[in-house]
Amino acid sequence: MARMTMIQALRSAMDVMLERDPNVVVFGEDVGYFGGVFRCTEGLQAKYGRSRVFDAPISEGGLVGVAVGMGAYGLRPVVEVQFADYFYPASDQIVSEAARLRYRSAGDFTAPLTIRMPCGGGIYGGQTHSQSPEALFTHVCGIRTVMPATPYDAKGLLIAAIECDDPVIFLEPKRLYNGPFDGYPDKPVVPWSKHPASEVPEGHYTVPLESAAVVRPGRDVTVLAYGTMVFVSEAAVVESGVDAEIVDLRSLWPLDLPAIVESVKKTRRCVVVHEATRTSGFGAELVALVQEHCFYHLEAPIERVTGWDTPYPHALEWAYFPGPARVAAALRRVMED
CATH class of the missing domain: 3.40.50.970 (Thiamin diphosphate (ThDP)-binding fold, Pyr/PP domains)
Incomplete structure (x- = not known):
């Protein structure tokens, strides 16, 4: 290693x-x-x-x-x-x-x-x-x-x-x-x-292309994230105090749907986080899949925290993509229901 x-x-x-x-x-x-x-x-x-x-x-x-x-x-x-x-x-x-x-x-x-x-x-x-x-x-x-x-x-x-x-x-x-x-x-x-x-590892190994990973176990809410938003979500968990389970999707398609369903059925709440524009973003597909497969287990509406529906700004990009404060607010909201 x-x-x-x-x-x-x-x-x-x-x-x-x-x-x-x-x-x-x-x-x-x-x-x-x-x-x-x-x-x-x-x-x-x-x-x-x-x-x-x-x-x-x-x-x-x-x-x-x-x-x-x-x-x-x-x-x-x-x-x-x-x-x-x-x-x-x-x-x-x-x-x-x-x-x-x-x-x-x-x-x-x-x-x-x-x-x-x-x-x-x-x-x-x-x-x-x-x-x-x-x-x-x-x-x-x-x-x-x-x-x-x-x-x-x-x-x-x-x-x-x-x-x-x-x-x-x-x-x-x-x-x-x-x-x-x-x-x-x-x-x-x-x-x-x-x-x-x-x-x-310095040599050859593979990570399966269809597999998600639970990077932080939790019991209160499932956070579905990928890329940079995995670490933003980790910071948000610390800021919010919510015991969230963070699932790093890694492979967006094919998607590890069984891992997502297992986590959401356990926590009964879900927050989806991605950096891209909100409308028609990949988070919309995730919300639909969670709703289809976990509807009777959910105890709160699914939250999305995303980039804004605007052209990507140069000087204001840190206000554009989600930070821990926005994700933490979503975690608190789903816990209130």
Whole structure:
């Protein structure tokens, strides 16, 4: 075991798979010589050469289109879209080609590609560098959507994604790259070197793509969260004093519905937290599923704590995404009913 940041864990996953499988290739904007805008691929080109780790033009549609062809040919491409906000030019390749290839070919071809995308706020990137578009991907049949919250999960899930025969959207919360935030801009980041979830095996291992994790057991209310909001929810539990059980979804689709149902039936209350825009966000799907499967167990209305229905602001992003105070208020509300 070694202490790793999420950046180091992601790099380790790609390193392991590049060494283990000659069909794995890594490419994208600035991922080769430069090592990626967040340095997730630093050193990999020097180790494996320019035919395995290489730069590509600024053409997201081209990146994903080439990756679909590579996957059909037998390679396992790992593509980095520099920011999740940039995926829109590639949306037709993702939806019409990657997601449908297995079905359209009656199983003759697959698209075993992984598309890595840094997502969410925390760098004051505003509307063009800070979006959380996970709901757009979970709506598409044929692709998997993953968002880790810890270095351990990041490496295990990325290896599982690369080995998967289906296309995987791998969303990486930028605020967690170097350490878990406690949710406020005026407090320091807790470094991963002091967090137990930063202990990461150096070799090969996987985290199942369909599994959630209970990161904090509790008896009063279930909090469903993923990515950065796992740590914001932990801070909210401390602030509220409510004994909440926090379920880190990790895999957004396919979803670990049995784990969600088991937790909600135990606590009988539920709060859903995500950073993305509220309307038609992934939280709406979670609320619907909890309502369908746990209706007779619920003792209070389900609460949602999300980003606002506005364009993502540059200077006011800390007011945009949920902080511990907003989540704590929701926890107190569900306990009042």
